[in-house]
Amino acid sequence: MTDQSGASVSEAVVDLLGALSYAQLSGFEALAADAQMTPHLRAKMAFARMGVEMFHRCEQVGVRLGELGMSQEQAMTPFVAAVDAFHERSKPSDWLEGIVKAYVGDGIVRDFYTEMAAHLDPENRAFMTRMLTNAGGADAIVDEVRLAMQGDPRLGGRLALWARRIMGEAIHATQSVAVERDSLTALLVGGEPGSDLNEVGRMFARITQAHTVRMELLGLSA
C-alpha cells in the first residue's frame, strides 16, 4: 500500500486506524444511548458532549486515513464484529451502568491503543497519541457516579461488580481485535526486537493496573 506521496503505508497502521475509528463510532453511539437513559438534564448534556467528542475523533481518523489514500469504511470493516460483540455483551441496564461502562471501557481501549501505537513509526505514533488524549469529559462521569453513590450506599457494590464485568469484556474485545489481523498480532508480539508473548502479558498487566486506578477515582473497589 502507498500513500498520496507514494510512500509505503504499513497494514498495521491502516488496521490500527480502522479499529480505533470504529471503536470511536460505536463509543459515540453507546454514549448517546446512555444520554437517552439519563434522567438529569445536566448529566444528559455531559454524556452527549463526550459522545460528540468521540465522533469528532472518528472523523479526524477518517481524514488521516484519507491522507494515506485509504477508505475509512474499508479500514473499519474488519473490526465491526469484535466491537459490536463487546457492546452486545455489555448492554447497561441503567444510565449509571452506562456511564461506568463508558469510563472504564474507554480507559481500557485508550490504554490498549496507546500500547499498540508505541510500535509504530514516529509520525503515526504521534497522530495516535493525539487521538487518544483524554478529552476531559471523563471528569463529569466521575462526579456523577460519586454523587449517585452518596445517595445510595448499596450502589457501590453493584457498580463495582459491573465494572469488573466490563473489564473482562473489554480485555476480551481488545484481544479479539489484536488477533483479528495478522498485521496487529505481528505488531503486538514482534514490533520490537526481543518483544514476545511475555511482553503481551506485561502489557495486559499494565492495562489492568491503570484500570485499578480508574476504579479508585470512581470510588469503586476493583
Place this chain on the structure above:
Amino acid sequence: MTDQSGASVSEAVVDLLGALSYAQLSGFEALAADAQMTPHLRAKMAFARMGVEMFHRCEQVGVRLGELGMSQEQAMTPFVAAVDAFHERSKPSDWLEGIVKAYVGDGIVRDFYTEMAAHLDPENRAFMTRMLTNAGGADAIVDEVRLAMQGDPRLGGRLALWARRIMGEAIHATQSVAVERDSLTALLVGGEPGSDLNEVGRMFARITQAHTVRMELLGLSA
C-alpha cells in the same frame, strides 16, 4: 426577566429556545440510536454526523440562553415530557423507519418553530432562523431511503404508512408544546393583531403542505 444588559426578555423567547434545544438534544439521541441500528457504515456515519450537528445547535441555543441570563436546563425542563412522549410513541423498528422519522419529524419541527419565531422580535427571530436552517445532512437520508426502496418494491408502502404516523405524532407533539406554556399559546394566537385560531389552522395547513413536499422527495405517497 432581564438579560445581561438589563433589557427585558420575554417568556416566549425563553420558552421557544428551551423547547427548541430540548427537541435538538432528543433529536441527537434519536439519530445516534438510528446510527446504531444501521447496518451500512456509510449510512451510519451520515446519521451520526446529522445527530452531532443537531447537538451543536443545542449547544448554540444554550449559549444564547446564557447571554439572556437564563439556564438552559431550566428552560428545557417544561418541554421534556412532551418531547419524550413523542419519541416514546414513535419508536422505529428498524433503521429505515428511524431515518424516515428523522427526516419527516425534523422537517415538521423545523417548520413549526419557524412559524412560531415569525412572531418574535427581529434579533431573536434572526437567531431562531439561523438555528433552523437545514444542516444539509437531510440529502443523505433521501438518498438512502430511495436506494433501499429500489431493492425492495414493497418497502415504499410500509414507509409511507410509517411517515403518516410520524406526521400525526409530530403535529400532536408540537401542539402539546404550544399549549404547555401560556407564553407560547399567546405567541401563537395573539402574536400579531388579527391573528386568531383561524391563523393557527392555516399554520398547520402550511406545515402539512411542506410535509407533502418532503414525502415526494423521499419517493413516498403522502
